[in-house]
Amino acid sequence: MRNEMMHRPIVNQDVLDYMRNEQKPLTGKLKELEDQAHEAGVPVIPHETVVFLQFLLKQLKPKKVLEIGTAIGFSASLMAETLGEAAHITTIDRFPVMIEKAKKTFETLELTDQIDLLEGDAADLLKELTGPYDFIFMDSAKAKYITFLPECLRLLNPGGVLMVDDIFQAGTLFHPIEETPRKNRSIYRKLNEFLEAVTKAPDLTSSLLPLGDGVALITKDE
Ligand SMILES: C[S@@+](CC[C@H](N)C(=O)[O-])C[C@H]1O[C@@H](n2cnc3c(N)ncnc32)[C@H](O)[C@@H]1O
Numbered sequence: 001m002r003n004e005m006m007h008r009p010i011v012n013q014d015v016l017d018y019m020r021n022e023q024k025p026l027t028g029k030l031k032e033l034e035d036q037a038h039e040a041g042v043p044v045i046p047h048e049t050v051v052f053l054q055f056l057l058k059q060l061k062p063k064k065v066l067e068i069g070t071a072i073g074f075s076a077s078l079m080a081e082t083l084g085e086a087a088h089i090t091t092i093d094r095f096p097v098m099i100e101k102a103k104k105t106f107e108t109l110e111l112t113d114q115i116d117l118l119e120g121d122a123a124d125l126l127k128e129l130t131g132p133y134d135f136i137f138m139d140s141a142k143a144k145y146i147t148f149l150p151e152c153l154r155l156l157n158p159g160g161v162l163m164v165d166d167i168f169q170a171g172t173l174f175h176p177i178e179e180t181p182r183k184n185r186s187i188y189r190k191l192n193e194f195l196e197a198v199t200k201a202p203d204l205t206s207s208l209l210p211l212g213d214g215v216a217l218i219t220k221d222e
Pocket residue numbers: 043044045068069070071072073074075076092093094095098120121122123139140141144
């Protein structure tokens with residue numbers, strides 16, 4: 001599960017260390033969960049993305065949130081705690097080991113009323129959802145971002161924000177494909193396709209941010 005790209009900074013190491021280690025820490029059970037995830041090598045959002053997500057959600061105040069990629073339930077719990085009981089989170093994962101851990105997390109943090117965990121492949125589950133959602137956080141298999149993008153945009157409220165994590169593959173996406181190991185070429189092609197679709201779409205406004213392995217923020221133009 002370890003995300004090797006998280007350990008390949010896309011910004012200057014001093015800047016990364018500051019953003020990761022000096023911004024306001026979490027407290028209580030969320031902090032314990034963050035530490036456990038890092039110790040176990042579970043690829044949860046890095047701390048600079050945690051801080052950004054808290055900031056963004058406090059401004060946007062979404063009521064209905066969809067997450068694709070629950071893992072142990074860290075980012076879903078962070079969103080639930082940041083937004084409080086006025087918000088409801090639906091989160092999707094297909095990996096039974098993670099699903100069991102996420103269920104325990106939501107019970108321990110007493111968030112089972114606020115978070116629905118949908119078990120299965122997002123490729124199937126997204127089609128069944130009707131939304132609309134005010135905020136969608138996509139943090140799942142990167143090769144599928146280009147496939148899930150139309151579903152996310154269908155489910156996104158006008159004025160809503162789609163945030164997508166891990167989009168840069170440590171910058172290797174922009175090297176010649178021959179320099180990319182064969183096992184990574186499918187992700188290379190599909191993430192480049194995704195970035196092209198997002199940045200060139202005439203009816204989307206987007207911004208790419210160097211947080212973690214890169215974050216995209218996307219809204220539909222009204
Ligand atoms: C990077 S982790 C999510 C981390 C989590 N958002 C956090 O920061 O706490 C990615 C998760 O997406 C799940 N996943 C990947 N592709 C998926 C798919 N097609 N459908 C459902 N879940 C998927 C994996 O099982 C994994 O648990």
